[in-house]
Amino acid sequence: MDHEQSRRAFLGSLAAAGGASAAGCQSPGSTGESTPAGTGDADDPASNDGDAADAAVDGEPYAAVYESVVGSVASVRTYDGGGNGAQGTAFVYDDRHLVTNQHVVSGASDVSVRFQDSGWRNAEVLATDVYSDLAVMEMTALPDGAEPLPLLKSDPAVGQRVVAIGNPFGYGGSVSEGIVSGRDRTLAAANGFSIPDAIQTDAAVNPGNSGGPLVTLDGDVAGVINAGGGDNIGFAISAALARRVIPELITEGEFGHSYVGVRLMNVSPPVARANDVPESRGVYIDEVIDDGPAEGVLQGSDGTRPVNGVSAPVGGDVIVRMADTEIRARQDLTSFLALETDPGESIDVDLYRDGQRRTVELTLGERPDPEG
Structure with missing residues (x-):
């Protein structure tokens, strides 16, 4: 033994x-x-x-x-x-x-x-x-x-x-x-x-x-x-x-972390209603970083709309699935990227845009050098 x-x-x-x-x-x-x-x-x-x-x-x-x-x-x-x-x-x-x-x-x-x-x-x-x-x-x-x-x-x-x-x-x-x-x-x-x-x-x-x-x-x-x-x-x-x-x-001597190049938030009820999303789940893309992997593929906010007295961002994509993984909140997205993907990999992303569900293909980048 x-x-x-x-x-x-x-x-x-x-x-x-x-x-x-x-x-x-x-x-x-x-x-x-x-x-x-x-x-x-x-x-x-x-x-x-x-x-x-x-x-x-x-x-x-x-x-x-x-x-x-x-x-x-x-x-x-x-x-x-x-x-x-x-x-x-x-x-x-x-x-x-x-x-x-x-x-x-x-x-x-x-x-x-x-x-x-x-x-x-x-x-x-x-x-x-x-x-x-x-x-x-x-x-x-x-x-x-x-x-x-x-x-x-x-x-x-x-x-x-x-x-x-x-x-x-x-x-x-x-x-x-x-x-x-x-x-x-x-x-x-x-x-x-x-x-x-x-x-x-x-x-x-x-x-x-x-x-x-x-x-x-x-x-x-x-x-x-x-x-x-x-x-x-x-x-x-x-x-x-x-x-x-x-x-x-x-x-x-290093580890490459997958990178999308967006700023995001969880989907609250006001955000879901403002963007005609059927459920308050997923992650909302508030901003797409210039020259990042998501530029030209994902869409960020283009304004706001009042919902029950709350100003909610509108126009951004709401991601609900990446490859075969359901995305219910930010933790799901970050864990999926860290544990199941590599830079350079292309994945299907299911999302809502302008109230309609669609699928786009995203090629992941690598997180920038933290010293850069």
């Missing part, structure tokens, strides 16, 4: 007895050097771990997940050469690469990582993607016990228990538990774009957890922790998006 099979068998036997979940998030900008009174060394993983092996007993699935996963999770510390530092978390993707958030390593000239049973080691930032907030680091050698963590093959169920292991406030090897509170959430990205298909959790996530894994009780990564603020809500980049982006970052 290989490592993955034995790990799943062990976790499965404990999860059956009853378990829970946790998640965390990290924000850059502090080095976490201070140590609160009476808490031990905030930067020493051993000071927080306890005897996980002894704790992983029947009926303690959190301890089992921790014991199985923690050896593959690393604290991250970065410096930009100007006296500024940041900290976060990463986890092992394969025998040479670690995954973290782009915002954890952004601007870093020097990156160090530390595993549970190792000292600080140098790591090289191989590639980053600001539009998914994912980054890949490379190491010449990983410590013993640092095994790759598998990415979940489908989105977790709402209500499913999850666990986050990371480095909140510099306390390495910390674990928290919660559930999946929602799926297909939208997070802000660079240049007014968004990160689709994010996982929402109620697990405690704090500065220092960003880039760490949000894992199921089977030890599979449901998402890469991205954000949280202590209000019983946190977010992670979905495993589905990570499964698309990370391999491309490793092999190509």
Whole structure:
């Protein structure tokens, strides 16, 4: 039996007895050097771990997940050469690469990582993607016990228990538990774009957890922790998006995101009535960006019309389907583009224009360079 099979068998036997979940998030900008009174060394993983092996007993699935996963999770510390530092978390993707958030390593000239049973080691930032907030680091050698963590093959169920292991406030090897509170959430990205298909959790996530894994009780990564603020809500980049982006970052050094070149909004009842659309669903095209892929194919607003005292835009297309995917709201459109399409691909778009349903063919472009 290989490592993955034995790990799943062990976790499965404990999860059956009853378990829970946790998640965390990290924000850059502090080095976490201070140590609160009476808490031990905030930067020493051993000071927080306890005897996980002894704790992983029947009926303690959190301890089992921790014991199985923690050896593959690393604290991250970065410096930009100007006296500024940041900290976060990463986890092992394969025998040479670690995954973290782009915002954890952004601007870093020097990156160090530390595993549970190792000292600080140098790591090289191989590639980053600001539009998914994912980054890949490379190491010449990983410590013993640092095994790759598998990415979940489908989105977790709402209500499913999850666990986050990371480095909140510099306390390495910390674990928290919660559930999946929602799926297909939208997070802000660079240049007014968004990160689709994010996982929402109620697990405690704090500065220092960003880039760490949000894992199921089977030890599979449901998402890469991205954000949280202590209000019983946190977010992670979905495993589905990570499964698309990370391999491309490793092999190509970049990931091309599909681009339409429009500004859009959800279809509210006033917008539907003003544009003679039979249902309040789909996305309304308010503006078509000049020289973008949608120019000459899709149509934006050309005026407004009052509906029940509300000024509603008119003249824009209302998209209700792309290829075989129903588009009910903005989240459907952004998730479809991110998870199911590639730049240069041509797709059929079903829409309402001037009250009539029609189909147009759209060739997708690639999102512009965020530095451009």
